[in-house]
Amino acid sequence: MTSNERKKQLILHAEEVFSKVKEYQDMGLICKDGDFVPSVHYPPITRYPDTNADECLKDFEYPADGFMDVYVHIPFCIRHCLFCHYPGKTGECRDEKEKYVSYLIREIDLYLKRFNIEKLKPRSILLGGGTPTYLPPQLFDHLLEELGKRMDMSCCKQYNVDHDPNSIIGEEGEQRLKIMKKHGITRLTIGIQSLDDDVLKVMNRSHNAEQAEEAVRKAVEYGFDVNIEFIYGHPGETIDNWIEVMDRAVRLPVGEIQIYRLKVQAYGDRQGKINTYEGGRQGTAIPDFKTTMMMKQIAIDILNENGYHETLRRVYAKDKRVFSHYAYNQCCNMYDQVGFGLTGFSSYHDRFDINSQYFDEYYSKIDSGELPITRGCRRSREEQIRQAIILPLKNRSVIKSDFLRKTGVNFDDVFQKKTETLKKYGLIEDNGKVVKLTEIGGFLADEVCEQYNSNMYKPFPRENFADGPLNPYLDNELSE
Missing domain, CATH: 3.80.30.20 (tm_1862 like domain)
Structure with a gap:
């Protein structure tokens, strides 16, 4: 295959994948203008x-x-x-x-x-x-x-x-x-x-x-x-x-x-x-x-x-x-992690905190014998459950036995309608023990996982998404 033929093949496949992406956007999964917010922490790090x-x-x-x-x-x-x-x-x-x-x-x-x-x-x-x-x-x-x-x-x-x-x-x-x-x-x-x-x-x-x-x-x-x-x-x-x-x-x-x-x-x-x-x-x-x-x-x-x-x-x-x-x-494991330094963040098993973003404040707090934490939250039970889905699913998979151990509830007992919808449209798969993103689900991992964000932590307002079956505001109750 010549370099030009290979290039055409790469572009053709990318166009085919984008046609699927556009279908999901029209169903409400992706923001209308295509913007996105990376699903890195839950709740989102800028919202503490x-x-x-x-x-x-x-x-x-x-x-x-x-x-x-x-x-x-x-x-x-x-x-x-x-x-x-x-x-x-x-x-x-x-x-x-x-x-x-x-x-x-x-x-x-x-x-x-x-x-x-x-x-x-x-x-x-x-x-x-x-x-x-x-x-x-x-x-x-x-x-x-x-x-x-x-x-x-x-x-x-x-x-x-x-x-x-x-x-x-x-x-x-x-x-x-x-x-x-x-x-x-x-x-x-x-x-x-x-x-x-x-x-x-x-x-x-x-x-x-x-x-x-x-x-x-x-x-x-x-x-x-x-x-x-x-x-x-x-x-x-x-x-x-x-x-x-x-x-x-x-x-x-x-x-x-x-x-x-x-x-x-x-x-x-x-x-x-x-x-x-x-x-x-x-x-x-x-x-x-x-x-x-x-x-x-x-x-x-x-x-x-x-x-x-x-x-x-x-x-x-x-x-x-x-x-x-x-x-x-x-x-994936959601182990306790501690962070140091300006804007250093700590993600613990039940809470999250982040240090000051300002040098003078960071220094002042340490001079006062105080850890320089300025923002943070203790996660509620519901936030713990949502986090235990969003982060492992985004990065690799939700192992149901681990989910039960971490949250005290069965994965199959929460967000049943939403999960069934995501399975119906080919974004996640469930073999009974492990839930993971499909190939196209992984391609759209941030948007799929943010389906499980609470409404107050959705990346964009409801009207920024098409009013289709994958609008992230639908079926968003815990439902256990």
Whole structure:
């Protein structure tokens, strides 16, 4: 098959899939304008009321086995990307970085004191941001050293760090790779986002495609498990250059590739400039809904034909045993997870909290001997049930025995009409023990899983959806 024939085949299949997507949109599953909100937490992370540590953590029962998954947030980057929805500081700001790291360590110590434990026992750790490796090497080494003193690593299965490509190349990059190896980090996620230099410029990324590929080779050379990320539906992307990017991506020596759709409206604590973006030169407008969905299917087809298959939602690996333990533990097992740092969030078995998004407030609370929690909630019984469907279903599957253990109710006794409707229209399947999304259901995973959101947490008003059998406001009572 020639390259042109293959391209036509990829486009034809993507158009066929979009025709199905359009049918579901006309039935009310998808917002009329095609917009979406990623189903990452429940209730959604932007909807938590104000609170404080004493109120939110009152009567909290520490896990009996003592384990937590751990998130550490580093809110520094070289520059803000066009698509970014998270607060942080850009540029060198070395004094600020040193101050922040010192307060981050103090926050962890406050946590240990509050829960009367000597060390955390992580199943997995994720350092995210921001760009953790944008810390100067010596400060980065100090942070990892201090984290190590406060962690019992004997049962930690995976130690992850997020990166920008140019933070692990060059002389300083080499130092950071050595530092991470020394401290037992096992998995690197590299935010490549594109391998098209023109698209990277529109994104306001600080690297080019050649630097991204160099970063991947360096990380692999040092023996890390490597996961690389790409955005689809971004200004500057076309079907043609997206095919080229995905073809280039699968030739890189990595075992794991993830793709995610551009989000225009904020789902973090900072509204990115993307929501006011009107396009620069010709061809850099935000792609329309059809083009964006076609990009997604084209990526899936290219990944599949090169031996990559979905392990967690929107993440593809050559080995099904390769995936983020942090994401799996939080979203599928719903284990207790604690987060530190600016906007760091904790997702516990019965509640959720998130730290301040403001540097001064974060510092002030720690100076007062208080954990810097500013928002959060304890989930009601109904919210627990909804969460136990939405997160596992979105990311892998609902195992009915686990659902019963976590909620005290049988899956078959709740949301019966809604579940039957989703089965009727080919979006979920149930073998009696496990409920999971079908192929097309997985393609539309956010929209399908948000069917189980309570009405107050639906991503859009009822009138934004067609008045069809899959309108998410229908049959939305618990119904047990």
